[in-house]
Amino acid sequence: MSAAPDWTAALGDHVGVLAWAPTGDRLLAGSLAGDAAIFDAHGHVERKLDTHAMGVLTGAWYPTGRSVAVGGQDGVVRTTELDGTATTFDLGGWVTALAWAPDGSALAAGAGRHLHLVDTATDTVRRYDPAPSTVTAVTWSPDGSRVGAAAYGGIRWHEPGRDTDAPVRVFDWKGSLLSLAVSPTGRWVCAGSQDATVHLWRLWSAKDLSMSGYPAKIEHLAFRDDGRWMANACLGEITVWDFAGKGPAGTAPAQADAHDRHVTALAWQPGGELLATAGADGSVALWPSPRRAGQAIAPLCRFEHRVAVASLAWAPDGSRLAVGRDDGTIETHPVEP
Amino acid sequence: MRTNIIFDMSDPTEDDRVPVTVLTGFLGSGKTTLLNHILTAQHGKRIAVIENEFGEIGIDDALVLDAEEEIFEMNNGCICCTVRGDLIRILGNLMKRRDRFDQIIIETTGLADPAPVAQTFFVDAEVAGQLRLDAIVTVVDAVHLGTHLDDHKPDGVENEAVEQLAFADRIVLNKIDLAAGEAALVMVEDRIRAINAYAPIVRTSFGHVDLDRILDVGAFDLHRVLADDPEFLDPDAEHQHDTTVTSVGIELDGEVDLDRLNGWIGGLLRERGVDIFRSKGILAIAGWEERYVFQGVHMLLDGTADRPWRDGEDRRNRVVFIGRNLDRVELEAGLRACLAA
Numbered sequence: 001m002s003a004a005p006d007w008t009a010a011l012g013d014h015v016g017v018l019a020w021a022p023t024g025d026r027l028l029a030g031s032l033a034g035d036a037a038i039f040d041a042h043g044h045v046e047r048k049l050d051t052h053a054m055g056v057l058t059g060a061w062y063p064t065g066r067s068v069a070v071g072g073q074d075g076v077v078r079t080t081e082l083d084g085t086a087t088t089f090d091l092g093g094w095v096t097a098l099a100w101a102p103d104g105s106a107l108a109a110g111a112g113r114h115l116h117l118v119d120t121a122t123d124t125v126r127r128y129d130p131a132p133s134t135v136t137a138v139t140w141s142p143d144g145s146r147v148g149a150a151a152y153g154g155i156r157w158h159e160p161g162r163d164t165d166a167p168v169r170v171f172d173w174k175g176s177l178l179s180l181a182v183s184p185t186g187r188w189v190c191a192g193s194q195d196a197t198v199h200l201w202r203l204w205s206a207k208d209l210s211m212s213g214y215p216a217k218i219e220h221l222a223f224r225d226d227g228r229w230m231a232n233a234c235l236g237e238i239t240v241w242d243f244a245g246k247g248p249a250g251t252a253p254a255q256a257d258a259h260d261r262h263v264t265a266l267a268w269q270p271g272g273e274l275l276a277t278a279g280a281d282g283s284v285a286l287w288p289s290p291r292r293a294g295q296a297i298a299p300l301c302r303f304e305h306r307v308a309v310a311s312l313a314w315a316p317d318g319s320r321l322a323v324g325r326d327d328g329t330i331e332t333h334p335v336e337p
Numbered sequence: 338m339r340t341n342i343i344f345d346m347s348d349p350t351e352d353d354r355v356p357v358t359v360l361t362g363f364l365g366s367g368k369t370t371l372l373n374h375i376l377t378a379q380h381g382k383r384i385a386v387i388e389n390e391f392g393e394i395g396i397d398d399a400l401v402l403d404a405e406e407e408i409f410e411m412n413n414g415c416i417c418c419t420v421r422g423d424l425i426r427i428l429g430n431l432m433k434r435r436d437r438f439d440q441i442i443i444e445t446t447g448l449a450d451p452a453p454v455a456q457t458f459f460v461d462a463e464v465a466g467q468l469r470l471d472a473i474v475t476v477v478d479a480v481h482l483g484t485h486l487d488d489h490k491p492d493g494v495e496n497e498a499v500e501q502l503a504f505a506d507r508i509v510l511n512k513i514d515l516a517a518g519e520a521a522l523v524m525v526e527d528r529i530r531a532i533n534a535y536a537p538i539v540r541t542s543f544g545h546v547d548l549d550r551i552l553d554v555g556a557f558d559l560h561r562v563l564a565d566d567p568e569f570l571d572p573d574a575e576h577q578h579d580t581t582v583t584s585v586g587i588e589l590d591g592e593v594d595l596d597r598l599n600g601w602i603g604g605l606l607r608e609r610g611v612d613i614f615r616s617k618g619i620l621a622i623a624g625w626e627e628r629y630v631f632q633g634v635h636m637l638l639d640g641t642a643d644r645p646w647r648d649g650e651d652r653r654n655r656v657v658f659i660g661r662n663l664d665r666v667e668l669e670a671g672l673r674a675c676l677a678a
Contacts, residue, residue: 013435032434054402055430073430094426112405133407133422152409152422175412176422194422194461195412216462235462262463310433327435 001286001321003303005331007043011035015324017056018311021065027313027322028068029330030056036070038080043332049080050088060098060107067120069107071095077109079120089125091116097138099147106160108147110135115149117160128158129165137180139189141203150177150191155201171201171208178219183243185227192218198232200247209249211241216262224268224275229289231275233263238277242293252294259283265312272318274300274335278309284323286335354469355432356440356553359454361501362476363447363485367511371476371544372444378548382439385431387424389446400438402427406446408453411460417611417635419453420460432467440552441468448497451504452614452635458557459637472556475505475536476544479516479525486528499582502529503614503659504634505536506556514542533659534584535563535617559641562617562630563655582614585663587672589654592623597675602631602638605671610636613660619643621652623677 009029017030021038026046030036036049036056052072059070062079071077073094080086093112100107107118113130115138131151140147146168148155153174156167171189179192182203190200196214198221201207214234221232223243230248231240238258241248259279266277275287282305290297311324315332322332362368376384376399385400407422424443431438443454451473458470477485477498485498502508508529516522526538539550555561598620606613616633631640646652656672 014433016433032430055434057430133409134426152407173412174410176409193412194409194420194425197412326433 001284001301001303001333001335003333005333006320007332009039009043009045009330010328011037011324011330012328014326015310015328015330017059017070018313018322018324018330019059019061019068020313020315020322021061021068022063022316023065024316026065027330027332028059028061028070029324030059030070030072031328032056033328034072034074038068039330043330047080047082047084050078050086052076052078057094057096058098060100063100063102063104069098069100069109069118071098071109071111075111077107077111077116077118079107079118087120087123089116089118089123091125091127094134096134096136097149099138099140101140101147101160102142102144105144108138108140108149110138110149113151115147115156115158117147117158126160127165128156129167131156133176136176136178137191139180139182141182142184142186148180148182148189150180152176155180155189155191169206171206173199173208175199178217179221179232181221181223181230183223183227183230184225185243187227188230188243188247190221190223190230190232192221192232196234209247211248214239220263220266222266222268224273224289225271229268229275231266231268231277233258233266233277235262236260236279236281238263238266238275238287240275240290240297242290248293254290254293254295254297256287256297256299258285258287258299261308264309267312267314267321269314269318269335270316274318276312276314276321278312278323280308282307282309282325284309284312284321284333286321352469352558354467355438356471357428357458357468358440358442358471358552359451359473360442360444360476361447361449361451361473361505362509363478363481363498363501365481366447366476366478367544368444368447368476371509371511371546372442374544374546375442375548375552379440379552383436384440384442385438387427387441387443389444389449402431404443406449408450417452418456418460418637419450420457421453424454424457425461425464428464428468447501450495450497451501455504455557455634456637459634459639470557472506472551472554473504474507474509474551475501476509476511477502477525477529479510479512479522479540482510482525483528486532499532500614502532502536503582505533507551507554508533508536508538509544509546509551510538510540511544512542513540532582532584534586535657535659557632559630559632559639560643562632562643563619563657581661582659583663584657584659585665585668587654587656587665587669589656589669589672589676590651591654592621592652592677593654593672593675594677595622595625595629597677598622601671601675605668606633606636606638609660612662613658615659616657618654618656620654620656621646 013031013033032055034051054073091111097110133152176194261280285299285302627642
């Protein structure tokens with residue numbers, strides 16, 4: 001990775017939301033001051049989006065990249081087409097998570113204690129029964145048949161095809177879940193908890209397993225594209241679990257001290273083997289995938305910066321890494337194959 | 338249960354974390370008036386206010402955020418360890434913003450339990466890394482406090498007025514102008530002292546408090562533990578009342594054995610943590626040049642080595658508990674058993 005960016009841009013405040021369009025030629029960025037914009041491939045503002053009072057919290061591109069959805073602390077989800085046509089949905093409660101169904105038929109939104117399903121063909125919103133606390137993360141099963149919402153007490157799964165507002169299944173876990181990831185193989189779902197554990201379930205049998213021993217809450221976890229490795233961060237450390245075969249039960253993770261202060265973002269390279277991590281110390285590091293469970297890993301490269309990193313996003317072809325910082329700076333860095 | 342014995346020898350004056358004041362009190366106690374007074378008097382400072390109920394804040398400079406009380410039980414084997422998930426989220430986002438605040442005030446409802454608010458600052462490393470809990474300030478109404486304290490609750494339900502007094506680091510006795518003279522005020526203070534013998538009481542009317550007495554007082558600063566308890570162990574300060582929530586202060590000469598102390602405090606908080614709201618202490622550990630200081634909220638305890646004992650200073654142990662059904666004799670015997678042979 002080159003320390004010299006392709007381009008830089010400024011958004012004014014903590015860039016908590018950063019997402020490349022699936023087409024790779026546009027980058028969505030949103031800040032805690034409430035600004036959101038779509039940048040073109042050269043870092044110019046292609047379109048400024050409507051602001052969200054008190055901050056942008058989440059954003060997601062439609063699977064084909066023809067529109068983008070943004071949600072904020074104002075309780076609003078807004079979808080904007082590339083031509084600028086915008087539709088606003090006022091859901092009430094902080095909009096903390098957005099996820100499109102794999103086929104684009106619906107947009108799942110966690111707002112306050114409710115999971116909502118926005119049908120963008122008819123502009124109708126379905127509001128599911130409330131979770132015990134604010135929904136913190138939302139994810140779809142890879143086949144698109146179920147959508148899960150993480151909150152205190154576990155993951156609540158809903159089936160858009162069914163005529164009930166109650167969850168069709170609840171993966172119980174007595175704790176406050178903060179992060180959520182389904183393995184691309186469709187076999188596992190993992191959640192990071194306030195209680196310093198990573199809890200994982202077999203997606204269909206709900207057989208579960210808890211990984212404890214972390215010193216603090218787990219806010220970041222992600223699967224590599226092929227589902228073989230799952231990385232999570234706790235304070236300044238990263239842990240990479242081997243999901244080959246029967247899964248990580250009984251195996252030791254690969255571990256490394258990644259950043260001097262806590263890790264603020266981690267992301268696997270799409271279609272590749274690299275893991276990008278960034279921290280509140282301002283540094284960004286690229287790591288190779290472990291070769292086997294329990295191996296110590298060392299970064300391939302690292303570059304330092306004085307301003308804390310808020311978010312990371314890989315271009316869909318894995319050739320560039322976008323970095324959003326606390327002061328509103330956005331940079332994209334080329335990554336050599 | 339978590340007992341952290343942290344050897345934090347850093348200079349406390351270098352703490353640049355943003356102070357957080359928790360303001361509790363019943364509806365009608367004058368909490369909102371006091372809040373407006375703080376915001377007016379602190380003009381020029383950037384203050385964020387987190388509210389649970391719709392107040393009437395008349396100041397435009399302050400950033401006002403609404404919070405919906407979300408209490409989580411922590412899955413750490415400790416039944417009374419609850420935290421406020423809404424605060425973790427709101428405070429986390431507040432501290433990520435580019436414009437930084439000089440001060441944060443969390444206003445809770447008259448019915449809110451202060452424990453999850455305080456425990457949030459013990460349990461979440463991200464919050465504790467950027468913010469320091471300064472003090473729990475409880476506002477009470479000089480005229481109506483007695484009625485609230487006498488309010489009988491069903492079994493198992495805590496009287497919130499009692500609980501808020503027990504947790505307080507500072508008690509603002511408001512509306513003294515409406516009280517029936519000095520005798521009535523002394524009687525109210527007496528009732529407060531019976532529950533919480535150690536929090537300074539600040540008398541006022543119309544919420545016009547000298548802010549130095551309630552803001553930036555460092556009540557949770559381990560280096561200032563028991564620094565402002567003038568009445569410490571004054572036998573006259575121990576008020577006998579028919580109340581289940583009381584304060585017990587113990588003073589004991591000699592040096593304690595660290596292992597025995599850990600065993601005693603650990604066991605006490607594990608078994609009685611639900612009933613012990615607050616605990617604080619300064620201890621003389623055998624073989625240590627420094628004072629050992631600690632403080633806790635229910636089962637959560639933080640402790641550290643403090644400044645060295647001064648020449649000529651008595652190496653004396655002082656411990657305070659505020660809680661329900663406390664047995665002074667038993668507590669004193671427990672500490673005495675920790676004395677080094």
